[in-house]
Amino acid sequence: MVSPRRRKTGTRLTGVPMSERPDEELVAALVEGDEAAFGVLYDRYAEVLFRGALIRLGDRQLAEEVLQDTYLALWNRAELFDRRQGSVIGWLSAIARNRSVDRLRALGRRPAPLALSGLTASAELEDGAADDAREALLAKSTPVSGVSEAVDPEHELDMTWLREEVDRALAGIPEPEREVITLAYYGELSQSEIADRLAWPLGTVKTRTRRALARLRESLGDLRAGADGSR
Amino acid sequence: MDHADIRAWLDESFFTPAALEADEPTAQAIREHLASCPDCSAHAAALRRTALMLDLARGPSPQVRDRVMATVRRVGRPARVEATVGQSSPRWAGLRLAAAVLVVGIVSASLGVFLGQAMRPADDGQRLASAVEMMSSLAARPSTHEMVLRDGAGNAGGIALMSVESHEVAIFTSGLAALTGGEEYHCYLEHEGEREWIGLMRQAGGIAFWAGHMEESMTAAPDDQLVIAADDDAPAMLSGRF
Numbered sequence: 001m002v003s004p005r006r007r008k009t010g011t012r013l014t015g016v017p018m019s020e021r022p023d024e025e026l027v028a029a030l031v032e033g034d035e036a037a038f039g040v041l042y043d044r045y046a047e048v049l050f051r052g053a054l055i056r057l058g059d060r061q062l063a064e065e066v067l068q069d070t071y072l073a074l075w076n077r078a079e080l081f082d083r084r085q086g087s088v089i090g091w092l093s094a095i096a097r098n099r100s101v102d103r104l105r106a107l108g109r110r111p112a113p114l115a116l117s118g119l120t121a122s123a124e125l126e127d128g129a130a131d132d133a134r135e136a137l138l139a140k141s142t143p144v145s146g147v148s149e150a151v152d153p154e155h156e157l158d159m160t161w162l163r164e165e166v167d168r169a170l171a172g173i174p175e176p177e178r179e180v181i182t183l184a185y186y187g188e189l190s191q192s193e194i195a196d197r198l199a200w201p202l203g204t205v206k207t208r209t210r211r212a213l214a215r216l217r218e219s220l221g222d223l224r225a226g227a228d229g230s231r
Numbered sequence: 232m233d234h235a236d237i238r239a240w241l242d243e244s245f246f247t248p249a250a251l252e253a254d255e256p257t258a259q260a261i262r263e264h265l266a267s268c269p270d271c272s273a274h275a276a277a278l279r280r281t282a283l284m285l286d287l288a289r290g291p292s293p294q295v296r297d298r299v300m301a302t303v304r305r306v307g308r309p310a311r312v313e314a315t316v317g318q319s320s321p322r323w324a325g326l327r328l329a330a331a332v333l334v335v336g337i338v339s340a341s342l343g344v345f346l347g348q349a350m351r352p353a354d355d356g357q358r359l360a361s362a363v364e365m366m367s368s369l370a371a372r373p374s375t376h377e378m379v380l381r382d383g384a385g386n387a388g389g390i391a392l393m394s395v396e397s398h399e400v401a402i403f404t405s406g407l408a409a410l411t412g413g414e415e416y417h418c419y420l421e422h423e424g425e426r427e428w429i430g431l432m433r434q435a436g437g438i439a440f441w442a443g444h445m446e447e448s449m450t451a452a453p454d455d456q457l458v459i460a461a462d463d464d465a466p467a468m469l470s471g472r473f
Contacts, residue, residue, distance in 0.1 A: 033307065035300070035304065038303060039300060042296055046295070046296065050290060050291040054283070055287075057330060058279070059248065059249075060282075061249075062297050063286075067291055067295055072302060072303075072454075079267045081467050085395050095452050098423075098450065098452045102425065161290045165284075166285060166288040167288075184245075185246060188246075193344065206243060209242065210239065210242045210243075210244070213242050213245055216281050217277050217278065220280070220281050221277065
C-alpha cells in the first residue's frame with residue numbers, strides 16, 4: 001500500500017509525467033485521492049471499456065452509463081485493486097462487464113439488439129441475430145497499444161480503421177444530407193430542431209435524413225462485405 | 232401501416248433507438264410487424280449495424296468524462312476501507328491457517344459421523360474429500376481470496392476461498408439450520424442484489440460444503456457477496472463480501 005501521507009498532486013518527485021506512469025502507480029495515487037491520476041486512467045481506457053459495453057448492450061446511452069459507473073467504482077474502491085490478481089484494465093473490464101449484465105437484467109435479459117456474440121461472455125446475450133459485424137470488426141482489427149493485458153478480446157479491437165471508414169462514408173454523402181446527419185448524430189438535434197436551425201421544411205429534413213441513412217447503410221454494408229471477403 | 236411506412240418510421244427513429252422499445256401503440260405495431268416481416272426486420276437490423284459502427288467509431292461522449300470528473304471532485308477522496316481481497320497481510324495469513332485447521336478438524340469429525348451413518352451415497356464422501364483437497368490447495372496460494380461467512384447477526388458460520396484465476400471455490404459452513412420439505416441450501420454469487428447460482432451445498436454431518444469451479448462467465452467484483460441460501464429469493468443464511 002502507498003503511504004497515507006502521499007500528497008494529492010498530479011506530479012511526482014521522480015519527474016515522470018503522470019500520463020506516462022504505469023497503471024498500478026496511478027491506482028495507488030488515486031487511492032490517495034489524486035484526481036489527475038484518475039483522469040489519466042480514464043483517458044487511457046475509457047474508449048476500450050465503452051466499446052466493450054456497447055458491444056454487449058447495443059445501446060450507446062446504456063454503454064455510457066456503464067462507463068460512468070465503472071469509473072466511479074474505480075474511484076470509490078481503488079484500494080481493492082490487487083496487482084497480483086491481474087491488470088488494471090482486466091479489473092475495470094470485470095466491473096464494466098458486471099454493470100452491463102445488470103443493465104441487461106434490468107431490461108428483462110433481453111438480448112442486445114446487436115450482440116456481437118463472440119466478443120461477449122454474458123449468457124444473456126443470445127445471438128439470435130447472427131450478426132456478422134463482429135467478424136468484420138475482428139477481421140480488420142489489430143491490437144491496440146497499452147491494453148495488451150486486456151482480459152476480453154474486444155479490448156484488442158483497434159477502431160482506427162473503422163473511424164477512417166466511417167469518415168470516408170460520411171464524406172461520400174452529398175453536403176446537404178451530410179449536414180443533416182452531422183447535426184442529428186453528433187449534434188444530437190431532433191429533426192424539428194434541425195429544420196429550425198437550417199430553415200428547411202421538416203419534410204425536407206426527413207427526406208434528406210432517409211437518403212443519407214441509405215447511403216451510409218450502403219457504404220458501411222460494403223465495408224462489412226469487404227471485410228468478409230478479405231478473410 | 233405498410234412496409235414503406237414501417238421503414239420510414241425506422242429511419243426517422245434512427246437517432247432515437249429507444250423509440251422502438253416504447254410502450255405505445257405505434258411502437259408496438261412496428262415490433263409486431265418486424266416479428267413477422269423478414270424484409271423490414273432486415274432493414275431494421277441494417278440500421279442497427281450502421282448505428283453500432285457509428286457509435287464504435289465515435290467512442291464515448293466527452294460529456295461522460297466531464298460528468299465523471301465533476302462527480303469525483305464533488306465527492307472528494309472516498310473513505311477507504313481495509314482491503315480484504317487478495318491482501319496477504321499477516322492477519323489474513325493467520326486466518327487462512329486457522330480456518331484450514333478448523334475446517335479440517337470439523338470435516339474430520341463430521342466425516343466420521345457421515346461415513347459411519349452411511350446416510351449418503353459413496354460419491355458424496357468422495358466430494359467431501361475432494362473439497363478438503365481443493366480447500367488445502369487454495370489456502371496455500373497467496374492470491375486466493377478469503378472471506379468469513381457470517382449470519383445476519385454477524386456471527387461467523389463458515390469460510391470461503393476463491394481463486395480468480397482458476398475460478399475454483401471452496402466453501403465450508405457449520406451450524407446451518409435444517410431445512411424441511413426437501414429444500415436444500417445453495418451457494419450464490421450476489422452482485423447488487425442479483426444472485427447467480429454457483430452450486431448445491433452438500434451436507435456431511437454438521438457441515439455443508441461446496442467445492443468446484445464457477446462458471447467462466449462469473450466474475451467477482453468489489454462489493455459482490457457470496458451467499459448461502461435456500462433458493463435464489465430466500466434470505467441469506469450466511470454471506471461474505473469480496
